[in-house]
Amino acid sequence: MSNAPHRNNDSSRHPEWQYLDLMRQIWEQGDERVDRTGIGTRSVFGAQLRFDLADGQMPLLTTKRVFWKTATREFLWFLTGNTNIRELCAQGVQIWTDWPLDKYRKASGEAITREAFSARIVADAAFAAQWGDLGPVYGKQWVNWPVYEPAGEGLFRQRPAGVNQVADLVESLRNTPGSRRHIVEGWNVAELDQMALPPCHKTYQFHVSGNRLNGLLYQRSCDVALGLPFNLWGGALFLRLLAQQCDLEPGELVWMGGDTHLYLNHSELVEAQLARAPEGEPRLSILRRPESIFDYRIEDFEVTGYAPQGQLSAPVAV
Template structure:
């Protein structure tokens, strides 16, 4: 019997608890960290790597990926889709700059209700979507990196240059949060076969192992599935490479609880339709079946 792929994630969590380098991080919370890790997930059988040892809200993760693909950088449309995972950063900035001790719920309601307020306080700066879809070069020319990848996959699928990334040095200071999942590289195997397979390797400079990684793996697999459908390629592997992989000190008890649970089979992913382009996917297009996770485990976000 093959080893459950989720054990890669749990093994890394055990390593962080037992051997992690204790560090004071940007947030001040503190972490147990390791440097350099890799996980591989085979998607060729239709499985969708949504971790099962705690409930992962895969729809929220996929909605975030769809938001990245729009090129937007304001949380207003995310909040309208009931995705609140980016609210902490603009909320912290608002509280700091105005001195108003507003609740997160009240802040989010104002962003949704007031477009001018959202423009001033809901924007995250030139984060992922801006760089992926609207990178501006020194001559002012706009580059759609994602569209370029899809075109190359259709016309020159043996290329070693099928990469997009978000680490735009000149704009880092204007971002609410520096890019964590930085580099996306695509690779097509079996070019001489009837069913070439598309794989994706994501290089992530910083990974919150308890909260961030379950979302990232799920949404990166969703992106791979979308691009494969758009380019008429079969699915291969999602390869994840982590730089600073860390467990926050206030997540250790939750991590121990998760480690006591046995992984269950991953669900499967199919699409309800084939959208006309990468820009046309909606959450309703994702059909996830057979997801039977353990209960959720709550943990605080470090801002």
Template sequence: MASAHPVPKPAAATHPEQAYLALMRTIWTQGDERVDRTGIGTRAIFGAMLRWDLADGAMPLLTTKRVYWKTATRELLWFLTGETNIRPLVLQGVKIWNEWPHARYVRETGEAMSLDDFVARIADDPAFAEKWGDLGPVYGKQWVDWPTWRYRKDGLYEPGPGINQVAAVIDGLRRDPAGRRHIIEGWNVAELDRMALPPCHKSYQFHVADGRLSCALYQRSCDVALGLPFNLWSAALLTRMIAQQTGFAPGELVWMGGDVHLYLNHAGLIEEQLARTPVGNPTLEIVRQPDSIFDYRIDDFVVHGYEPAGAIKAPVAV
């Protein structure tokens, strides 16, 4: 006999991407509006957190717009080389750093070369790229070759051997998983004025519990519409790579933002994305385990089940 009171169905689990959309909505509707460094203007809040469980291959790969995860992956692999010139990225079709050296070229030469022509010359002319394509000691340089100085007998200082923070973290995790000093730091105060852009995703700390490796990323400044989708993917990918190299299972990505903002000229992107609903749960497979964290290739990474809504374009603030 049928019950007079049907048993309610369990509520569907909240899609993990909803937390990102909620953050975007809060900033857009409640954020403090201000004129920023770029002159474009933002709405911002101070202090935010997102958490993403990386178990079973899960990744923070947004589905409410297409995120070009291979571009973000190529950038991460470039960081791990310690390279600071955009030419290797340009030759792979990665465009995300082009605006900064182009702006410096126009400012210092007074020549109104278009961005497309500048990038083409970076690709075709290694000498031009060496002079104009360098970003200064940004992310990768600090990650794998943090500068040191040593005192000489004559009372002067000279450059010492660089510190490879990534290799040190991996070694530390293997030797002392319970340690609280597994940190990769990008904020080198002594070299900030030489960087095209001081590091936004600046501090990574790794933590092991129950055989799972988690990462907490602190980001001092975050463009939530364009930057954060890449930042989440890259931090999770780095965590997955280090987990593979150290023999731990992937744990959780904990992202924390300081000045978390949306640019006023991104209104179309924001409103379109907030009208969309997350679908599916894409996963990442790492198909090969190289001998070193520095030996991964782009074809080592395969994403399954990613069927996002279409891309939404918006200008980058420089």
């Protein structure tokens, strides 16, 4: 059992307590399960968190350091539709490196380090093309969902350009704000077996209330210790970008989790984080409004009021 710091239970308490309460519930009451990775988890099903994004507020955890620039670079990469890790590795972002690295090690028998593999991906375009692609993951589905058309009797061919769900979302928010179809979906059943990892944060839905834009993110599977801090930031960032592009005010981010879990080998991180109390009020400023949601750069974002407590790390389950 964890020795949690004292906290108030009223509505004025720090919003990060929601995250810590969920972590505690999973660790102390979750169902212990055998999972795909073989590591084992404690899991609950059907979790929900809510965060107000008014006045620049962001769900950026303070009880450990969250590398928000890394999370932002990943999100901007999704918007490009690119599925090769080379661009990320060149920016020092290793979020996706472990999956192609594992594949390469198994195929080649080479005991290469992640650092050496990443450097080779950046230096060698042919090597990156062969070993750095993740398949049609997130960004591919978001901005280039495949469309097929008849090509003769019983035959179909894929159109060169697919559906850009993000561009369509911006247009629908601008032109039909009352629609119930403001959705970006990543779960393309026909292509799941081609992906290095099927989408965890799979469905985004948005809702315009007056001049406020609210967003809902549904995750089918959520690693609460390592993944959720990035997912919350990414969902809130998506909402903020859409709000700016559509002349709306940021409203509320609602996060919902299906299989919401902690890995059994994350005990040291969990116990350390549950012993901490949130502090500070991190806020995000977007310094420029580009012509399109696809034209943001990392230099366009500034976080203030963020003084996180010490970094906590744990192994990634591949």
